[in-house]
Amino acid sequence: MLIPFFFKLREYQIPVSLRELLDLLNALDQNLAFADLEDFYHLSRLCMVKDESHFDKYDRAFADYFKGIQSVDLLGDTIPEEWLRKEFERLFSEEEKAKIKSLGGLEKLMETLQQRLQEQQKRHQGGNKWIGTGGTSPFGSGGYNPEGVRIGQNGNGQFSAAKVWDKREFKDLASDVELGTRNVKVALRKLRQFARSGARDELDLAGTIGATAKNAGYLDIKMMPERHNAIKVLLFFDVGGSMDAHIQACEELFSAAHAEFKHLEFFYFHNCVYEGVWKDNSRRRKETISVWDIIHKYSSEYKVIFVGDATMGPYEITYPGGSVEHWNEEAGAVWMNRLLQHFKHAIWLNPQPEQYWSYYASVKIMHEIMEQRMYPLTLTGITKGIKELL
Numbered sequence: 001m002l003i004p005f006f007f008k009l010r011e012y013q014i015p016v017s018l019r020e021l022l023d024l025l026n027a028l029d030q031n032l033a034f035a036d037l038e039d040f041y042h043l044s045r046l047c048m049v050k051d052e053s054h055f056d057k058y059d060r061a062f063a064d065y066f067k068g069i070q071s072v073d074l075l076g077d078t079i080p081e082e083w084l085r086k087e088f089e090r091l092f093s094e095e096e097k098a099k100i101k102s103l104g105g106l107e108k109l110m111e112t113l114q115q116r117l118q119e120q121q122k123r124h125q126g127g128n129k130w131i132g133t134g135g136t137s138p139f140g141s142g143g144y145n146p147e148g149v150r151i152g153q154n155g156n157g158q159f160s161a162a163k164v165w166d167k168r169e170f171k172d173l174a175s176d177v178e179l180g181t182r183n184v185k186v187a188l189r190k191l192r193q194f195a196r197s198g199a200r201d202e203l204d205l206a207g208t209i210g211a212t213a214k215n216a217g218y219l220d221i222k223m224m225p226e227r228h229n230a231i232k233v234l235l236f237f238d239v240g241g242s243m244d245a246h247i248q249a250c251e252e253l254f255s256a257a258h259a260e261f262k263h264l265e266f267f268y269f270h271n272c273v274y275e276g277v278w279k280d281n282s283r284r285r286k287e288t289i290s291v292w293d294i295i296h297k298y299s300s301e302y303k304v305i306f307v308g309d310a311t312m313g314p315y316e317i318t319y320p321g322g323s324v325e326h327w328n329e330e331a332g333a334v335w336m337n338r339l340l341q342h343f344k345h346a347i348w349l350n351p352q353p354e355q356y357w358s359y360y361a362s363v364k365i366m367h368e369i370m371e372q373r374m375y376p377l378t379l380t381g382i383t384k385g386i387k388e389l390l
Contacts, residue, residue: 005065009048012061016048023047037066232263232301234294234343238308239268239281246351249377250307253349265298271312272332272366273339274323291335295342303389304339304346307377310366311352317365336369346370347385351377 002024009016024047033039041062049058207222214220235257237250257264267277267289276288316322317332340346348366350357354376357363367374373388375381 005044008065009058009061012057012064014049014054014057014061015051020048020050231261231303232298233257233261233265234298234302234304235264235266236273236277236304236306236308237266237268238271238306238310240270242309242311243351246309246377249351253307253377267294269308270323270325271308272317272323273306273335274326274328274332275330275335291339295338298343300342300344302343302345304343305385305389306346306348306370307351308348309350309352310348310363310374311360312362314361314365317362317369333365333369336366340369340371345389346373347388348374349377349381349385350374354381 002021006016006021024044027033027043027047033043044062045055045058049055204222204224207224208220211220211222212218235254237254243250254266257266267279268281268284269277273291275291277291277294278284278288280287313322313324316324317336320329320331321327322331348370350363352360352363357367357374363374373385375385375388
């Protein structure tokens with residue numbers, strides 16, 4: 001039964017295998033989800049999707065495959081009369097029941113609703129008859145009728161409907177939004193190369209079992225160094241000016257990178273990298289760090305990430321003396337090329353929406369200097385950038 005659903009996920013480029021399908025079938029055999037589309041949605045996502053970055057694709061595939069599954073006859077055999085009567089008894093006081101009975105009872109109300117559904121052909125607002133919003137019709141939402149049926153998600157706080165019909169909507173997760181710290185961590189985790197180094201502080205289970213077996217059953221504990229992420233990262237943040245609008249995004253990226261990478265160094269620059277960068281913005285006039293020193297100190301195995309909107313005058317990149325804050329004897333493009341020649345794995349993350357890049361000559365120039373390795377500061381952009389760094 002779920003094979004077409006499996007192929008629908010593959011159609012949306014979600015990397016699912018037979019192992020995930022068998023896990024889902026096993027979970028259904030255990031009655032973890034039964035006759036509830038929302039429960040199945042969450043269960044199948046848990047079993048079939050192993051990477052949060054694919055949640056958007058999963059939602060679109062799910063909506064495509066199950067399109068129309070909830071378009072059932074509300075008054076058909078799928079809703080037993082016994083259930084309706086139990087709900088009727090549970091929800092209302094004796095006074096309210098008397099009011100509804102005076103209008104013909106629940107049977108009359110549901111019969112009228114069925115008739116209105118067949119007759120109405122368009123949206124209606126206000127009034128006292130058709131299904132719509134506002135007004136005093138017994139059917140719809142946003143209005144008032146103490147003996148009505150609310151249809152739709154938005155009531156008006158009266159809490160007086162005799163019955164509520166609502167539709168569960170699944171909203172696509174966007175992959176092009178600016179990231180929160182947690183999402184940045186998820187994306188950065190792809191940039192991992194684990195290695196064992198340092199003191200012996202982790203149990204070597206396989207080694208302990210083997211040594212104990214060779215030692216006639218006497219316990220022989222073996223230890224090994226804990227695994228650490230061996231990736232080394234240099235972060236260069238553009239600060240001030242137009243970057244003030246992107247402080248939150250940069251702080252979230254900075255926080256996530258600190259949590260994910262043991263070997264991380266960071267520096268600040270303004271608009272474009274010149275001969276000097278700094279670590280403390282309050283003392284940047286007195287405590288600058290030579291870019292030459294960075295090139296000589298850090299090996300080429302470091303991964304470099306520039307973060308900035310690249311929005312400036314083109315001359316700030318291409319001409320000596322182009323800096324708006326000091327006299328630079330060599331153009332910013334010269335220093336950028338020196339860094340890129342030494343650090344072969346480098347990308348630029350731009351918090352400016354990608355659709356605006358073509359409006360700025362400076363962004364085009366920096367895009368060319370980076371050899372097209374400029375990506376938007378979004379989930380999709382960081383994911384692509386991480387692949388480039390690997």
